Amino acid sequence: MRKSKWLVSPVVLWLSIFLILPMAIVVVISFLQRDEFGNLIYQFTLDNYARFFDSLYMGVYWDTLVLSISTTVLCLLISYPLAYYIANAGATRQKIWLLLITVPFWINFLIRTYAWVLLLRSQGVVNSVLMNIGIIDEPLKMLYTKGAVLLGMVYTFIPFMVLPIYVALEQMDKKLLEAASDLGATRWNAFRLITLPQTKSGIMTGSVLVFVSTAGMYVVTDILGGAKSAMLSNIIQTQFLGARDWPFGSALSVIFAITSLVMIFLFNMALRSRHERAKEGRA
């Protein structure tokens, strides 16, 4: 069985043709022109990238960054205590809680987003309840707002944050906490100085997952946000499925991919402790 290494070639071939080649095509097309019917003209241009700096698209880009960062921060604030609670529960309870967190992972996000339409629309559940109690007289406009989009994104991506943080909390060296308490550290100080730094790999993984997924998720904005809350991913989708401006869509995709990589790098930098940086500085 030693010489079975060639068996990996079908997969390598498949992924080269259907994953690597298509991404290379995107990069190439982002430098091409198109005629008025949407057909490609094989001539080099930087216009597609120049168009991105139009104030309209810069605004959308900024909105996308703000939405993705807000979603990441909210998910982190909601998920860390939850993951901490699960990691400190007994073995059986841990299993049940983990199952509860993973199940929504497998419910189609279209369905979960649609649930919020049911809740937030003007004749929806939330408005009916509020009007029946008598808190409001007129239905509130909640659907098709930026708030609805943020809510939908946080709702969709909470499991992406809980699970990596839980794994980090599970894997950390618990003896350090005992040592800290033996040496008289308060629980808050033990958490701040030991638990938090030890789990930053989980925080980073979760944040990157949530950030990149939010920025690339065109459906939640589409369903909960209406036309005014279009994000970068909606613009990209329109270029391919509506406007048929593939070179511009490709350029925006390349910008999206680069932004994701930069954010991954920044998260990495931000979460490295001062201590580590100091150590590297000395070395």
Next chain:
Amino acid sequence: MKQKTNPLLSIHSYIVIAFIYLPVLMILIFSFNTSRISSKWEGFTFKWYGSLFSNRYVMDALMNSLTIAITSTIIATVLGTIAAIALRNALKKSKTVLGMLYLPIVVPDIIMGLSLLLLFSQFHFPLGKWTIIIAHVTFSISYVYVIVASRISGMGKQLEEAAQDLGASPWQTFRHITLPAIWPGVLAGAIMAFTLSIDDFMISFFVSGPNSTTLPIYIYGLVKRGISPEINALCTIMIFVSVGLILLAQWLQNKGNRGKKASTLPF
């Protein structure tokens, strides 16, 4: 030593779980509501489920989804399993190959979808069921590989070596020793691939053609048009099918894998 948990922490956790499940529960409840438009409860009914099964578009979409899921699952499971077996004996696993195998998990769906659309259009490959199948195989391979490889890594080589010492050919060894041992992993990988395929919208939306509407694409169309009790019924069925499948996959993966930490996480 477990410290006493802060009551605020448990309250927070229960609220988050309620926040996660209440909206989904809403769909389940409303799928049995007699009223077509109101969000008031007006009585229990099964009629929306009935009208679902007599709706030709739903049935067509279901058939498309099943055809695509079954075909892509078979291809992805065979390819992913072969890769896992091939890489098992490679002493120095090539970083390029490993990176490639994990790439589909990392690449955002929207990029995978649009780049495949560009590929197919550049080579004038008509959009339809086959383009969706190709897309689904591409992202499923990684998951099958990860699951099968984790199963293989926990397996000793003694039985296979014994079989070969006793004169079994490589194929016989594979057929009678290796395959039965990794079978639960292969099955779990296949169920994972099937579920991912049945569930996918983001990528399918880019590479689907006029006659290849899948269930999620159909649901998207309905949701864009507005609320209807049939969507609630359809969503309820889909929730139970995907959750059931994933629990089955997890159970298979844990079976015989006791002691090792199991996970349904795709990362």
